[in-house]
Every structure is written in structure tokens, then in C-alpha cells.
Amino acid sequence: MNRSLSSSKQSQLLLLRLLEPQTPTVPSYSLLRHLCTKPNPPPPPSPQDEDSLITKAVQLLQAPENENSGSTQLHQLLFSSSSPSSPGLFRKIARRLDSSSQALKFFDYIKSNAPSQDLHSLSSTFQAIFELASCEPDSQEKLLELYRTSKERNVPITINGVTLLVQCLGRAGMVAEVLSVVHALDSLYPSLKNTHFCNVVIDVLFRLEYADYAHNVVDEMLQPNAECPPNHITGDIVFSVLLRRKWPRGTFDEIVWLVSKFGECDRAWDVLHHVMKSGGAVETASCNALLTGLVRDEDFERMNKLTTEMIQMDIQPNVFLEKMKGGSEGVSVEPDVIIYNTLIDGLCKVGRQEEGLSLMEQMRSNKCVPNTVTYNCLIDGHGRINSAVEFFNEMQSNGLKGSAVTYTTLIKAFCNVNNIDKAMEFFNQTLKVGCTPDAIVYYTLISGLSLAGRMDDASCVVSKLKEAGFCLDTVSYNNLVSGFCKKNKLDRAYEMLKEMEQAGVKPDSVTYNILISYLSKTGNFTIAHTVMRKMVKEGIVPTVVTYGALIHAYCLNNKIDEAMKIFRDLSSASEVAPNTVIYNILIDSLCKNNDVELALSLMHDMKLVAVRPNITTYNAMFKGLRKKNLLEKAFELMDRMVEQACNPDYITMEVLTEWLSEVGETGKLKNFVEGYEVSASSG
Structure with missing residues (x-):
């Protein structure tokens, strides 16, 4: 009864047809039936065969040594020609x-x-x-x-x-x-x-x-x-050493050295303020090194705070920052519009729009005229969109026309708050004022509309993009495919994939990951694996996102054994290493299913392969350990958090406060909060 076949199933069949390459000798319909009805040949040997052999x-090997037949059986089991290897x-x-x-x-x-x-x-x-x-x-x-x-x-x-x-x-x-x-x-x-x-x-x-x-x-x-370059763990180790010391060795040359080498501004900030609170001497070189890193990271909030602290300690900022502050004696070069715009942009990005406005007034008083970029910074930085529109109107009243960047910023801002009507209004205004939108405007709007689920509007913008002579790029196609999948319109996603093929735009790993994630979450694991095989055949290596999508979907469908099998295959055979996200998915699912021992084993694996747990990992484990009242294991993890400087969040405190209060271990909780070792304390 073909008429009873659901539209979703039809779309899945179309997807398979698109993803499978056609050959002159095999009709597409026969190939489609082959994919949908014939099981894949089992890989030799199957995992179960290997497990049985092991x-x-x-x-x-563990049998008593006087069993003479054991050695013969073992040799035949491991070294015969029929033995799987x-x-x-x-x-x-x-x-x-x-x-x-x-x-x-x-x-x-x-x-x-x-x-x-x-x-x-x-x-x-x-x-x-x-x-x-x-x-x-x-x-x-x-x-x-x-x-x-x-x-x-x-x-x-x-x-x-x-x-x-x-x-x-x-x-x-x-x-x-x-x-x-x-x-x-x-x-x-x-x-x-x-x-x-x-x-x-x-x-x-x-x-x-x-x-x-x-x-x-x-x-x-x-x-x-x-051959062995440092990574973020290297920086964590070194900075943790500085934080553990009562008085860092010698001067603060170490901080200067570490900031310049690692760019670890967060850690350097902690070390510097740890010493300030301890009454240690802080030197100009250390502060200037940290200031340089903060400027590089555009962290203007902490840059300004550190500058104030330096002045209070009678340590003067370096000439570069004095020039950026503007107007100081001894500075021969006045700040220009680029320097002002850089500061305004940095201030707005950290939510200090009022100071950005004051700096724009200072620009005017110094006869440095704001330009379109200045207004774009203020528009982009204003959390209140209405204020951004006011700046846009002021900009127009001053005779400055909105550029593609201006309109893109406004369109993106309204898309981010799901105000699609307003975003479309500015898009239409772009056309009316004769400011020809560039491809970025179209791409931005298509992305925003797709993320908001407004696929009809997104399709309309796609049509206008083509009328303007532009072509969709891979990112836009991916946004559209993702949007249609989220709306369960696999037939439209298929149309986008077919259009990509006709336009000569090849699907990338993101395209395949979107499809695999959608198919897996809807329980269509067979087709998801077919898509993954096609991905490999096309020379695109599955990423950690690919495996993560499958593992997450299996866990959501309560198929934890299948999720663990993929994880083990990933760990042993694939060149892609599991990351913290994948470990967190599995640990959370295992704890929810009361398999806390296996979850602890995974945390041990993380340590062996240098994958750093985060607060999500610890929170999942604490919830699982609480179910089984495994206090000693919880204390060990609390110590590990302190050692790794992984700060607890409100979920951590909620779980531990309720649990440790019930069992009379509030002293342990106090030590944990204060950063002391828990397992060695008397409680």
C-alpha cells in the first residue's frame, strides 16, 4: 500500500536517493530498493565474536596450571588460521x-x-x-x-x-x-x-x-x-603553581613570562590579585604585561580596572595606554578616529555603552569627527535595540548614510531576539533607500530566519538573493537544511541538497552532521549510518560532532549500550578523540540510569587521555553518587575540582548542600568552598 507511506518516509527515501551516487548499470529505483530493504553485510569479525574470544x-589463562589441555586450547584459540584478529x-x-x-x-x-x-x-x-x-x-x-x-x-x-x-x-x-x-x-x-x-x-x-x-x-x-607544544593544560598547571605559593618566587618576572608565552590573561589576573590581597609587592613590568594581554583580548573592562589599581599603587600605565586614554601630558600623538573607535567598540562589547557615548563626545570635543564605524560600534554594542535604532536615526540626521554593515548589524540584532518582522522591515528599507545589500545582508537574514524557524520568509529572501545575482554559499545552504530539518520538513531539506548538487556546492561536514543529527534524534539510525558511510565515501572525515550527534541521540532514545559501542569504537579505532561534551553526554546518561560505576570509569579514562572535565561533568557525577550515597567518591571528586580550579556553580552547591547536610558533613562542604582538601580533613 504505497499510499499509506508517510510523507516523512518518502522524504527519507528521497534523501537516500540523492546521497547515493548513480551508475549507468544500476537503475536508481533498484538501487534505492537495495538500500532500503537489504541489510548491510556484517563486518568481519563482529564485536561479539571478539568479545567471546577474549x-x-x-x-x-586463569584456569589452574595443571590443566594440560588449557595451553593447547589457548594456542588454537589465538593462533589458528580461523581465529579472528x-x-x-x-x-x-x-x-x-x-x-x-x-x-x-x-x-x-x-x-x-x-x-x-x-x-x-x-x-x-x-x-x-x-x-x-x-x-x-x-x-x-x-x-x-x-x-x-x-x-x-x-x-x-x-x-x-x-x-x-x-x-x-x-x-x-x-x-x-x-x-x-x-x-x-x-x-x-x-x-x-x-x-x-x-x-x-x-x-x-x-x-x-x-x-x-x-x-x-x-x-x-x-x-x-x-615537537611537544604547550596547550591550555600546560598553562593551567603553571598558573596553578603560582596560585598555590604564598609568595611567588623572586619578582613577578614569572607573570610577565607566562602572559607573553601563553596569553593566559585569566590566570595571570588571578595570580596578580592573589598577591595584591596577600600584601605582596607588584611591579610595573608585570602589570604592563597583563595590560598588553587584556588589550589583545579586547577585555576593556578589566583593562580599565587594572589601570585604576595601578594608579592607586603609584604604578603608571605604559605610553600605549596613556595614548589611548587621550589628552595626557607628555603624549605627542593625539588619538585618531581608529583609536577612538577601537575603545568605543571594546567598551560597548562589555556592556559599558554610557562610557562609549562619553568617549564619542570626547571625540567631538577634540575635533575628531565620528564616522559610520563609530555609530556601527554603538549600534552593535547597545543591548537595547530601541537605543540602537535611535543612534541609527541620529546617524541619518547627521547626513551619514547607513552602510551594508549598519543594516546587517540591525537585521542581525532583531533576528537574535526573534523579532523577524522588524528585521524584514530594515531589509526592505535597505532596498528602498538605494543601499544595495551585499551578499552578507542576505546571508545574515537567511541565517536569522532559519534559526527562528521562519522558513517561508527565509525562502522568500533566498528568491530575492537570486534576483540580485548572488548565489547561496555552503553556510547558507546548511542553515536552510538545518531549519527545514528542525521543522520536520525533510522534503524541503532534500530540495536544498538537490539544489546544492546542481549548483556545484559540495556538502561539507556540517551538512552531513545536520542530517545525521536530525535522523538520529528522530530514531532513524539506519539511515543516519547510511549518510555517515556516504560522508566517508566522499572523503569527508567524520568529526567529533558527528559521533557526538549519534551518541547523544542513542542516549536520548535510551539506547545507552549502542552509545557506548560507538564511544568505544571512537576511542580505539578512530583518529577523532572524544571530547568533554561526549564524555558529559555519556556520564550524565549513565548516572541517570544508576550505572555510576561505569560513569566513574569514564571519568578515569578522561584523566588518562587528558580530556579535562568541566562543571557539567562534576554535576552529573555528584547527582549519580548521591543516589547511591557514595560519599567517599564524592569527596575525591570535590578534591579534584579544587585541584583543577574548577569552580562550583549553583547546581553543584544545591546538590552538595542538600546531600552533605543530610549526612552531617557540612564541615566538608565548608572546606570545599574555601578551597581546602576535603578527603584529608576531619570534617
Whole structure:
């Protein structure tokens, strides 16, 4: 009964037809039926086959040693021609064993019996032994022994194994051993080093009060074309060290150095004000370095505040800022319209429109005439759109015509507050006054209308854009496809995709991500995976957004096992690394389904792969831990938040206040709020 087929289903079939390339030998209708009715061939081997093999292998390895048949069965299981093989199989088996000693015996068995000894496979298996040993008593001694064993048996060690070793030795305070391992890696395997390893090294050395050596490592990371360049975690570690000190070493040369190298204005701001409150001496060079960073970030609010504080401490701002302030004695160059506009724009962006207005009056008094850009800054910065319109009218009364930028700003402002009628009014006014809209005006309006769900109006603007001789770009097509998908008009989304194809505009990763997200959220996972395969076939690599859309949709549809399977595939096989958002989606879903243990395991994984949890991660975990009243785990996470300078929000405080009050642990909460360690306190 074809007439009973829903329009949504018809649209999905059309989408499949569009996305699948046509060939002369296969009629499109037959190909469409093939896609819709025939299941995809299962990939060899299936994950279940591998899981069964691993389980059986672990059972044989842990069986009593007097079972003579066990060794034969194990050899046939792992090395026969019919045995499935996949990257990391031996590592996965080793990870499932009960102890590092068992895993080491398994490694020796593999080394002796494998038909061909793959160094990479042996190294990854040896890493699994490191991972097991790191969780056992006397882990530092066991890891050191394993490290020596790897060198004796000529097995290249992985960087993850060395990282675990350094972390464990650092916790035990074994600084000489840490330095020995680092030096050995530099001389034997310098190409193995990566940014995560260097971050672990500097963190350990700072904690062990070997700051000079830690600074040397940071200096190496900051060299031009360094193989291990610093990232935001590097900056977090170094600035956290400064914040932990009662008195930073020597002068504030460190702050100058860190601001110039990392551009970490937020952290530098915290350090500087921490010292001010402690009564420490603050020097001009440090303040000027921070001011330079604030100007670069256009953070005029804090720039002005710091300038005031410097004057109060009798520290004068540098000549550049004096010139920007305008009119000061000793400044030979008067500020011009560009400098004024820069300041006005910065003030308006941080909500200080009144000061921006005052500065415009100062412009006039200094015979520096405001131009269209000046008014555009004020219009763009005014949170009240009515005031922006007043400036626009004043601008016109002063004989200045609105430019495409002016109209784009106003149209965008009204689109942002979903006042589409007013946005369309200014668009029509643009045409009436003879100010020919450029493509940006059309694109802005199409984007705003699509985001607001006004797809009929968006289609009307598309028609006018074409009449004006412009063409839609990829971003506009994506906005339209997204808008139609959100309105559940997949047939119109299909039309846009077909038009893209005819116009020679190729879909990009955003296009595919929009389709995959929509299809997944509506439960059409089969078609979503088909689209993803087409994406790969077109040479477009799925991004973390692609995988995140699928994982999020599976979680929304309460298919957490499927979500976890995609996550594991992503972690083990894909070149795309899971980010904080993906971890948060899974952790939140697992906690809501009372699988708190697996959620904690994911948080441990985040630490191993250097993905930084945020307040959303911690809030989800605290809610899950509260359900099971796992107080000790909550205390550990509270300490981790303090250590990482992750500030609690109102959700954190609401959950912890209610929970800890119920169990009589308000003292722990007080310590947490004040930034002290919780697990070590008496409560």
C-alpha cells in the first residue's frame, strides 16, 4: 500500500536517493530498493565474536596450571588460521586479567608462541601490564621493575606506559627516579614524547618542588616548531603553581613570562590579585604585561580596572595606554578616529555603552569627527535595540548614510531576539533607500530566519538573493537544511541538497552532521549510518560532532549500550578523540540510569587521555553518587575540582548542600568552598 507511506518516509527515501551516487548499470529505483530493504553485510569479525574470544582466553589463562589441555586450547584459540584478529586484541585480553603478574606471564606466552612478533602489538600488550600494575599495592616498585624488564627484553615501551610510571613515581615522591626515566626517554625514545607526557612531567616536578627543572621543560615546549607544544593544560598547571605559593618566587618576572608565552590573561589576573590581597609587592613590568594581554583580548573592562589599581599603587600605565586614554601630558600623538573607535567598540562589547557615548563626545570635543564605524560600534554594542535604532536615526540626521554593515548589524540584532518582522522591515528599507545589500545582508537574514524557524520568509529572501545575482554559499545552504530539518520538513531539506548538487556546492561536514543529527534524534539510525558511510565515501572525515550527534541521540532514545559501542569504537579505532561534551553526554546518561560505576570509569579514562572535565561533568557525577550515597567518591571528586580550579556553580552547591547536610558533613562542604582538601580533613 504505497499510499499509506508517510510523507516523512518518502522524504527519507528521497534523501537516500540523492546521497547515493548513480551508475549507468544500476537503475536508481533498484538501487534505492537495495538500500532500503537489504541489510548491510556484517563486518568481519563482529564485536561479539571478539568479545567471546577474549572471554574464553581469559578463562583459560586463569584456569589452574595443571590443566594440560588449557595451553593447547589457548594456542588454537589465538593462533589458528580461523581465529579472528584485530588491532589490540592481545592488549584487551591482558587488561581483563586479574593482576599484572598474570598479564606478564601472558606476555611471555605471546612472545614465545606468536608466529610473527609485531613490536607494536607487543608494546601495546606491555602497556596493559603497566595499567594493571598502576592500580596495585606498591605500584611504583612494580612499575619500575616492569620498566627495567621492558629494556632487558628489548620491548619498546609506549608513551602511555612511561606516563603512568612518572605519575606513580611522582605520587611516591621518588624525584630521582622520575628524572632518570625522563632522561632515559630523551636519549632512547625522543620521538615518543608528546604534550600530555610533558604536562605530566612539569606537574610532578612542580609538586616535588623541582621548579627549575619544570621551567626547563616548559621552555623546551615553548620553542618555535617544538615537537611537544604547550596547550591550555600546560598553562593551567603553571598558573596553578603560582596560585598555590604564598609568595611567588623572586619578582613577578614569572607573570610577565607566562602572559607573553601563553596569553593566559585569566590566570595571570588571578595570580596578580592573589598577591595584591596577600600584601605582596607588584611591579610595573608585570602589570604592563597583563595590560598588553587584556588589550589583545579586547577585555576593556578589566583593562580599565587594572589601570585604576595601578594608579592607586603609584604604578603608571605604559605610553600605549596613556595614548589611548587621550589628552595626557607628555603624549605627542593625539588619538585618531581608529583609536577612538577601537575603545568605543571594546567598551560597548562589555556592556559599558554610557562610557562609549562619553568617549564619542570626547571625540567631538577634540575635533575628531565620528564616522559610520563609530555609530556601527554603538549600534552593535547597545543591548537595547530601541537605543540602537535611535543612534541609527541620529546617524541619518547627521547626513551619514547607513552602510551594508549598519543594516546587517540591525537585521542581525532583531533576528537574535526573534523579532523577524522588524528585521524584514530594515531589509526592505535597505532596498528602498538605494543601499544595495551585499551578499552578507542576505546571508545574515537567511541565517536569522532559519534559526527562528521562519522558513517561508527565509525562502522568500533566498528568491530575492537570486534576483540580485548572488548565489547561496555552503553556510547558507546548511542553515536552510538545518531549519527545514528542525521543522520536520525533510522534503524541503532534500530540495536544498538537490539544489546544492546542481549548483556545484559540495556538502561539507556540517551538512552531513545536520542530517545525521536530525535522523538520529528522530530514531532513524539506519539511515543516519547510511549518510555517515556516504560522508566517508566522499572523503569527508567524520568529526567529533558527528559521533557526538549519534551518541547523544542513542542516549536520548535510551539506547545507552549502542552509545557506548560507538564511544568505544571512537576511542580505539578512530583518529577523532572524544571530547568533554561526549564524555558529559555519556556520564550524565549513565548516572541517570544508576550505572555510576561505569560513569566513574569514564571519568578515569578522561584523566588518562587528558580530556579535562568541566562543571557539567562534576554535576552529573555528584547527582549519580548521591543516589547511591557514595560519599567517599564524592569527596575525591570535590578534591579534584579544587585541584583543577574548577569552580562550583549553583547546581553543584544545591546538590552538595542538600546531600552533605543530610549526612552531617557540612564541615566538608565548608572546606570545599574555601578551597581546602576535603578527603584529608576531619570534617
